[in-house]
Amino acid sequence: MAEIAIETRDLNLWYGTFQALFDVNIRVKQGMITSLIGPSGCGKSTLLRTVNRVNERLGYVRTTGTVDVMGEDVFAAGVELARLRKEVGMVFQRPNPLPLSIRDNVLFSHRIHRGNEKVSRADEDVLVEDALQQVLLWDDVKDRLSQRATSLSLEEQQKLCIARLLPVKPSVLLMDEPTSALDPKATEALEALIWGLRGSYTILIVTHNMAQARRASEECAFMLLGKMMEIGPTDALFLSPKLSETADYIEGRYG
Amino acid sequence: MPADVQADALSNTIADDLNTRGRDWYVDRAVSVGVFVGGVSAIVFIIGIFIFVTREGLGFALGTLDVKEFFTSMNWRPTSERNPTYGILALMAGTASVTGLAMLVAVPFSLGAAIYIAEFASGRMRESLKVLVELLAAIPSVVWGFIGMSIMNPLIIDMFDVPVGLSVLNAGVILGLMAAPIMTTIAEDALKAVPDSYREAAEAMGATRWQVVFKVVLPAAKNGLMAAVLLGVGRGFGETMAVLMASGHAINIPTSPFDSVRALTATIAAELGDTARGSDHYGVLFTLGIFLFVVTFVINLTADIVVKGVGKKQ
Numbered sequence: 001m002a003e004i005a006i007e008t009r010d011l012n013l014w015y016g017t018f019q020a021l022f023d024v025n026i027r028v029k030q031g032m033i034t035s036l037i038g039p040s041g042c043g044k045s046t047l048l049r050t051v052n053r054v055n056e057r058l059g060y061v062r063t064t065g066t067v068d069v070m071g072e073d074v075f076a077a078g079v080e081l082a083r084l085r086k087e088v089g090m091v092f093q094r095p096n097p098l099p100l101s102i103r104d105n106v107l108f109s110h111r112i113h114r115g116n117e118k119v120s121r122a123d124e125d126v127l128v129e130d131a132l133q134q135v136l137l138w139d140d141v142k143d144r145l146s147q148r149a150t151s152l153s154l155e156e157q158q159k160l161c162i163a164r165l166l167p168v169k170p171s172v173l174l175m176d177e178p179t180s181a182l183d184p185k186a187t188e189a190l191e192a193l194i195w196g197l198r199g200s201y202t203i204l205i206v207t208h209n210m211a212q213a214r215r216a217s218e219e220c221a222f223m224l225l226g227k228m229m230e231i232g233p234t235d236a237l238f239l240s241p242k243l244s245e246t247a248d249y250i251e252g253r254y255g
Numbered sequence: 256m257p258a259d260v261q262a263d264a265l266s267n268t269i270a271d272d273l274n275t276r277g278r279d280w281y282v283d284r285a286v287s288v289g290v291f292v293g294g295v296s297a298i299v300f301i302i303g304i305f306i307f308v309t310r311e312g313l314g315f316a317l318g319t320l321d322v323k324e325f326f327t328s329m330n331w332r333p334t335s336e337r338n339p340t341y342g343i344l345a346l347m348a349g350t351a352s353v354t355g356l357a358m359l360v361a362v363p364f365s366l367g368a369a370i371y372i373a374e375f376a377s378g379r380m381r382e383s384l385k386v387l388v389e390l391l392a393a394i395p396s397v398v399w400g401f402i403g404m405s406i407m408n409p410l411i412i413d414m415f416d417v418p419v420g421l422s423v424l425n426a427g428v429i430l431g432l433m434a435a436p437i438m439t440t441i442a443e444d445a446l447k448a449v450p451d452s453y454r455e456a457a458e459a460m461g462a463t464r465w466q467v468v469f470k471v472v473l474p475a476a477k478n479g480l481m482a483a484v485l486l487g488v489g490r491g492f493g494e495t496m497a498v499l500m501a502s503g504h505a506i507n508i509p510t511s512p513f514d515s516v517r518a519l520t521a522t523i524a525a526e527l528g529d530t531a532r533g534s535d536h537y538g539v540l541f542t543l544g545i546f547l548f549v550v551t552f553v554i555n556l557t558a559d560i561v562v563k564g565v566g567k568k569q
Contacts, residue, residue, distance in 0.1 A: 054459050059377070085461035092459075096452040099475045109460040112470070164460070 004068075005030040005172055005202035006051055011065035013046060015058070020046045022226045023065070028219070030171075033194065033203045035217035035234065037210060039255030043226040044206045048174050051204065052088040053081060070171055086113050089165030091175040095157035097149035097164075102141055105149045105160055106131050110167040131163040136193055155186035159193060173197070175205040179212065191216045210250060214238050222246045308544045315538025316545065325542070331506050331517075333526065333536040341539045343546075348508045349423075349516030353498055354491040356427025356512065361435040361487050366480065368435070369442035374468050385443075392436035396497040403429040403501025417513045421503035424512040429501045430491050438487040445479020446472060478561050485558035489551050495520035519543055 006028035013021040020043045028034045036044040049055040051067055053074060067074045074084055086109070097105050106128045110119075128145065132138040137159045141152070149160055158178060165173060175194070179187040194203060195216060207213050213220050213234065220234040222241075230237060230246045241247040249255050316322075320341065328342025372384050407429065408420035449472050457467045473480070495518070503515025504525065523540050530537040 052459060054455070057455065057458060082461040082463060085459055090459040092452070092456065094452065096456040098453055098456060098471055108457070108462075108470070112460065112462050112466050161456070168461075 003030040004028065005070060006204060007068045008047070008050075009066045009068075011047070011050065011067060012063065013043075013050060013055075014062045016060045020226050021050070021063075024223075024226075024228045026221055026228055026231060028202060028204055030202050031199050032219055033198045033205060033217045034219040034221060035213035036204065036206045036221050036223060037208070037213045037249075038223035038229075039249065040208065042223040044223050045176050046226075047223070048176055048204060048206050049090075051172070051174055052085050052090055054085070054090060082113070086168045087170055088172045088174060089168075089170040091158070091161050091165070091173065091178045093177045094181045095154055095161050097152070097157050097160050099148065099150055101146045102149045102152070102160060103128055103145040106164050106167065109164055113168050127167045131166040132160075134166055134197070135159040135163040136189070136196075137163060153186075154182055155189060158182060158186075158190060162193070162197075170201065172202045172204065175203065177206050177208060180208070187212070210252075222249065224249070305548065308541060308548060312538060312541025312543075312545045315535065316542040319535060320539065320542060325539075329506075329508055331522070333530075333539060339535065341535075343519065343543065345506045345508050346517055346519045346522055346543075349502065349506075350492060350498075350518040350520070352423045352509050352516060353426045353430055353502060353518060354488060356423055357430035357434055357491045358484070358488060360428055360431025361438055361491075362484055364431070365435040365438035365483065365487070366442055368439045369446055369483075370468060370473075372439070373443045373446035374472060375464065388436045388439050392440065394433075396433065396494060397500070399429050399433050400497040400500030403497060407501065411513075415513065419503060419513070419515060421501055422513045422515050423502070423509050426498050426502035426516070426518075427512070429497050430494055433494065433497060434487040434490045437490060438483045441483035441486060442476075442480050445476040445483060448479060449475045478563075482558040482562040485554055485561065489554040489558070492554065493520060493547065493551050495524050499524055519547055523547075 004027045006026070008024050008026050011021055011024040012019065024043075024047060026047070036047065038044050046055065050063065051069060051074070055061050063075070069084070069088055072079070089109075098108060100108070103124075107124055110124075110127060129138055129142070132141065137156060140156065141147075149157065152160065158181070162173070162178075178194070179190050182190060191212065194205070197203060198218070205217060207216075217234050219231065220237045221231040222229045222237065222243075222245075224245055230241060230243050232242075237246065238250055241250060324340065324342055326342075326347075327344055328340060329345040329348075330340040330342045331346060332338075332340045368384075368388065372381055372388070376384060403425050404421070407425045411417065411420035411422065411425055453471050453475060454467050457471045462470065498518045499521035502518060502521065504517050504521060505515035506517050507514055509516050523543055526536070527540050530540065
């Protein structure tokens with residue numbers, strides 16, 4: 001039995017008076033890629049954004065229930081958001097590199113989390129190369145690290161957005177439809193890269209592309225109208241769904 | 256009726272219909288022309304002012320005026336009977352010292368206010384602050400001058416035990432407070448223009464609010480912030496009434512903030528009424544006007560270029 005990286009218990013969430021999540025229970029296994037599927041508005045992005053509490057930026061979000069990451073309750077009073085978000089990295093729908101150089105982007109997170117610790121330039125170079133190697137970007141950008149990250153192609157930007165999470169050694173990576181802004185070829189490259197990261201990181205990925213969930217995830221969870229409907233190994237869920245709603249969605253009868 | 260005749264009649268009615276210009280068409284034309292005239296008038300006025308100032312001052316500036324003396328002499332004695340001299344060095348020093356101090360006051364205040372309004376305040380607080388700042392920007396400069404004379408003056412005399420309170424310090428503080436609201440508004444616009452996805456990205460990596468502002472938002476908005484400061488400088492440079500009232504209006508190269516000074520603008524305001532049209536004194540004041548015009552033009556142009564981000568790394 002694999003270790004559990006993320007576990008929610010009876011998670012309810014409201015945006016103002018609108019309830020977006022209803023008693024969501026999910027256990028995400030460590031080191032695996034778990035995809036969240038479901039029609040638009042089913043709460044999959046909301047669930048994802050609750051794990052690192054980035055939802056709270058909105059200011060009118062209320063939750064009940066618990067979310068544990070690596071066994072720690074993220075809503076506990078003593079939890080510092082900065083530490084949580086170091087542990088739980090996030091990749092967004094649209095690539096959002098910061099308007100800094102490629103190098104500074106990769107080091108951004110590391111710099112804000114290392115406090116006053118002195119890190120030599122050579123050590124930083126190692127971090128940068130290592131992170132960019134992991135996302136298969138090093139060879140393309142190694143000669144232009146001081147270039148602005150916003151000048152890269154969308155595919156390269158999204159790879160960079162993954163790379164900048166790695167120097168702080170997160171245990172969980174959250175990905176919110178990371179390929180929805182990319183063309184098919186770039187999508188393929190991103191999927192290959194994400195597939196290569198499994199094992200080292202626990203990856204929870206939201207997708208509205210069922211084919212993507214099928215080919216690029218090991219576990220799959222189906223959500224509908226804010227409720228967690230069915231979770232299981234991806235192959236099993238797609239071949240023999242237990243619920244008729246899951247079967248209907250997978251076969252494209254709605255959504 | 257034969258078929259071709261019928262078709263002919265039909266096409267006639269369509270042609271008639273297509274060629275009818277309704278009321279909407281005329282309204283649209285009228286509005287287009289009206290808006291065009293409004294837009295072009297700004298250019299016409301600018302050129303008109305420039306021609307007027309130049310016509311009155313340029314002849315004197317190119318002919319009679321000793322340009323070297325104009326820029327390097329600190330003797331401004333335009334009304335001297337025997338030997339009038341027109342040196343603006345002291346006046347430039349006055350304007351520069353007051354504007355410089357004003358920026359020392361205004362930059363931290365306005366950037367702080369802009370950062371608070373754009374990044375930290377929310378809801379009612381933000382809206383009321385914005386209204387308040389715009390209200391401050393609308394206070395007439397003579398009112399600021401009044402504050403300088405009747406509140407700051409005795410305050411400075413009391414606090415620092417100096418004989419006169421109308422000085423660089425007084426005018427600089429007043430001018431700084433005057434320039435701060437407009438600088439705040441422009442700086443806030445610059446911060447607002449930074450896409451929220453940058454903030455979200457940084458926050459999701461665990462950056463605190465302050466780290467987000469300092470490491471992401473301020474660098475991303477730096478062109479707009481520079482422009483805000485430059486426009487503040489332009490505002491300070493061109494301000495007349497408040498400086499005239501608060502600076503002491505004494506020709507002097509200041510050696511301390513408590514010295515009285517006289518500004519370029521204030522000189523024109525105070526003296527133009529007493530000069531005979533066409534006299535040398537009249538001409539030199541217009542030369543001053545040209546000088547001011549050119550400097551503010553350059554400052555504003557620079558601000559504009561900075562905003563557009565010329566020289567931005569690609």
